[in-house]
């Protein structure tokens with residue numbers, strides 16, 4: 001049997017960082033990823049932070065990958081502005097929270113996981129190769145055997161021959177199967193989870209710069225609370241990427257179960273908000289009716305011609321409206337001047353409108369729909385993030401954390417990865433993989449991480465920043481009905497002692513109060529109603545149906561379902577009929593039925609099903625993530 | 626020194642994929658307008674050779690006979706199999722070669738490759754009017770054992786043998802898979818059904834390593850390229866080109882179009898009414914079928 005020092009299970013940002021860091025330490029590790037390509041299964045918002053805590057030290061992305069991260073990694077934009085909007089119908093009230101974004105931070109970049117994880121993988125694989133390790137994608141781990149008699153750990157997969165390792169790093173995400181097969185922890189429960197759903201919208205680079213008032217490579221984050229939440233606890237976000245926008249909604253699973261709302265309805269509620277629909281609008285070609293009197297062959301030929309022309313127009317326009325695109329076109333010698341590109345663009349435009357009855361309307365272009373559960377680290381972090389010789393990192397260890405209005409999972413997973421790599425390297429040096437030596441060392445290190453140790457302090461600091469940012473809101477606006485903590489905001493005297501008050505109240509009692517319907521829904525609505533600016537929408541976005549969204553996704557279909565419904569009468573699953581983001585569940589004769597084709601592996605139904613990731617290479621293949 | 630030296634003989638062919646192929650008004654191939662690419666069977670041969678690289682750390686040389694632009698096919702094949710040597714046999718004298726004259730050039734080229742070649746891989750046949758004889762004829766000229774229709778193989782480096790699975794199809798019989806052991810050197814023509822399997826961690830890791838190397842190498846393929854004319858190759862001019870081709874093509878006929886026995890109706894997939902029609906037709910067809 002082949003033998004390796006370390007197996008890393010899962011090639012998301014956490015697993016990849018573990019591989020890179022172990023290689024930095026000169027250790028051999030093999031990373032196994034179920035997706036056919038690294039990055040094809042990972043979803044994030046997302047802003048990747050690098051942090052600089054006042055006390056203690058966290059390990060950042062650039063500590064793992066080196067300065068080359070800053071010069072070469074394909075991140076999208078450096079986020080420099082951070083705005084929270086309260087919404088009520090067509091009214092929006094905005095609060096500048098850039099201070100919260102800058103809090104203890106070196107930088108925050110908007111990222112798309114498919115691209116970024118692809119780059120991480122190149123870096124990590126190259127380092128790992130030097131020590132006889134590397135990355136193998138399209139392989140799903142299905143079981144682990146601890147052969148105690150022979151003191152060895154055997155990894156089994158659907159695709160490869162079994163092999164032996166000394167230690168394991170489990171980075172298999174929020175729906176970790178390793179946690180289940182090793183008995184390290186039970187599945188996360190709805191109180192411990194958020195559901196995130198997101199769409200990626202295409203918009204040319206120059207349009208983003210102008211519309212959001214940004215200089216090239218600079219980005220902005222917009223957060224949303226109020227009526228866009230449809231009464232759920234959580235909120236929405238819009239992050240600017242290079243030539244796309246990431247727009248998503250993240251809601252507490254508990255709150256969704258109490259009052260099930262389709263995930264796409266939640267994300268649609270964002271897209272329909274006049275502020276957001278104005279942000280995403282673009283010039284979109286729409287086909288006219290094909291003349292049915294023409295011979296059928298001609299109709300088909302026209303359709304092909306239109307498809308081809310629209311494609312050319314889109315590509316050329318995208319290049320024309322981006323600095324790099326323009327330069328590339330000129331460098332290629334295809335065009336002599338920028339004017340020439342514009343001429344060609346106009347000529348295609350004219351051909352389309354005049355010859356082929358295509359009209360250009362105001363609408364928006366959605367390119368990907370995705371969803372995933374997010375662990376609520378404050379409620380589900382594994383206190384003992386190890387079992388036997390396995391260390392859990394990132395989402396698998398339940399580490400995603402909501403800091404103020406945003407999720408931080410990427411940076412925390414990377415910090416975990418660094419610590420796990422250190423612990424494993426130490427164990428390899430001493431050839432001691434005893435949980436008391438390996439696991440305990442790692443657990444202590446994680447406990448000492450400011451991400452763990454200072455979680456409460458961070459929340460309190462945020463509260464302060466938030467209260468400072470909202471000090472201009474008149475004191476009578478928040479009626480006494482609403483939450484105690486928020487009431488503090490309305491009082492000048494109380495505001496200065498709010499943090500002290502929070503201390504007295506205690507964190508455990510503070511948390512549910514802050515994360516309440518008042519905070520996310522009622523108060524923002526009230527603020528928007530009373531103080532908000534009215535935004536007049538100039539068009540109605542044509543939002544694709546869920547069937548169209550699924551049709552646009554790429555799948556590697558598997559005839560065998562990776563999910564099995566064990567109790568078709570389950571009340572939980574009846575709610576999942578509404579909560580599955582791609583409508584895989586239905587009710588027939590009082591029995592819940594699953595059609596696994598179209599499953600995007602978010603994990604929402606996993607609580608009461610026999611839930612596995614699809615076999616290697618199978619399932620959804622995200623292009624953006 | 627590697628324990629195993631393999632060669633691949635490949636061919637630049639017209640790209641028959643959509644949008645790349647162009648026809649003259651009389652229906653013949655317009656070679657000037659049609660893009661060229663590595664022949665699909667040549668690509669399969671390159672994949673089969675790559676298996677030797679991953680499994681046995683083999684050294685790979687690729688040879689092709691063709692015009693100067695055929696170097697692009699060598700680059701494409703190198704991208705697949707991470708070859709360390711590329712040979713292009715290019716000379717006006719080679720023009721008009723039939724399979725036998727081609728085999729002569731390839732044979733001479735193979736004998737000029739680095740190391741003593743243990744296995745030569747070739748595609749099943751070319752897609753532009755070749756008849757599948759170049760491979761066997763080259764094997765015969767080299768004096769190598771010829772193994773055709775190979776769908777899988779292993780090499781025993783110690784015993785210096787190859788164990789190959791061959792797909793044998795005989796009309797009127799079920800296909801059978803024949804396993805053959807032959808001493809090296811051999812000439813393998815790879816069946817289109819060939820698919821390499823890498824199912825241990827080590828194999829997959831080396832696969833990744835060589836894939837990466839292949840990309841780097843093929844980006845700089847000129848560095849690995851050697852071009853030979855007839856003289857540099859040292860072929861006997863009697864055996865190459867038109868002169869060395871005993872085949873005489875006295876007439877090329879278009880394959881007559883079969884008369885369609887079925888009537889096709891074009892339906893518009895975006896039209897509800899048309900779709901309904903299609904479903905009705907299917908229903909009609911299915912109801913006519915009696916399933917026993």
Ligand SMILES: Cc1cc2nc3c(=O)[nH]c(=O)nc-3n(C[C@H](O)[C@H](O)[C@H](O)COP(=O)(O)OP(=O)(O)OC[C@H]3O[C@@H](n4cnc5c(N)ncnc54)[C@H](O)[C@@H]3O)c2cc1C
Nearest residue numbers: 010012013014034044045046047141173196394395409410
């Ligand atoms: C909508 C949304 C918005 C978010 N916004 C942000 C943000 O702005 N900032 C931020 O920092 N974080 C954000 N997060 C959280 C962040 O995306 C996650 O914390 C992070 O992606 C988790 O990374 P991971 O490597 O731990 O897990 P994952 O990225 O889930 O990776 C796990 C990998 O393991 C593989 N795998 C699973 N099982 C197996 C198996 N048995 N064998 C082999 N492979 C397996 C999977 O295919 C997958 O690739 C957001 C999350 C969501 C859903």
Ligand code: SF4
Nearest residue numbers: 580599600602603605
């Ligand atoms: S079937 Fe389950 S895992 Fe798949 S998309 Fe629906 S809820 Fe998510």
